[in-house]
Amino acid sequence: MGLEIISRVLPGIGVCQEVPLHGGRRVGIVTRRNGQREIVVYDEDGDGAAATVSLNEDEANVVAELLGAPQLMVRLADLQRQADDVVTEQLPLSAESPYDGRALGDTQARTRTGASIVAVLRHGTTHPSPGPEFTLHAGDLIVSVGTREGLDHLARLLDGSG
Incomplete structure (x- = not known):
């Protein structure tokens, strides 16, 4: 930097x-x-x-969000350009997902797909590096990094089709 x-x-x-x-x-x-x-x-x-x-705390969080979220996406996009086999994608979590209302750890996403979930975007707020206890909700955008194959597998996992 x-x-x-x-x-x-x-x-x-x-x-x-x-x-x-x-x-x-x-x-x-x-x-x-x-x-x-x-x-x-x-x-x-x-x-x-x-x-x-x-x-105040809410204002500080909004300012951090405004400054940090775009930078997270810029850094991920830079990473994608640097490595052709690494892809960054935002995957929506639908209300029909078997993981709506469940902890992120229940997905076992990294183990099952090889893709990493690096952030969750929810109602204009970024939750970077969510832990396994983080609860997923319909409407979340799951910011993920991995190979094309891994992200396709993760998309199927999140929507319940694979």
């Missing part, structure tokens, strides 16, 4: 993670000990805050 994230402990406050921007300025994310987060844009000298925005 090329950017170095600088982490600093803020005694009695929390942690600040700063990222240098292309124009020489910096932006930081302060995570307070109480869980509150703030976005800090430093002034041009880098000595003080030019602007600060406080975020």
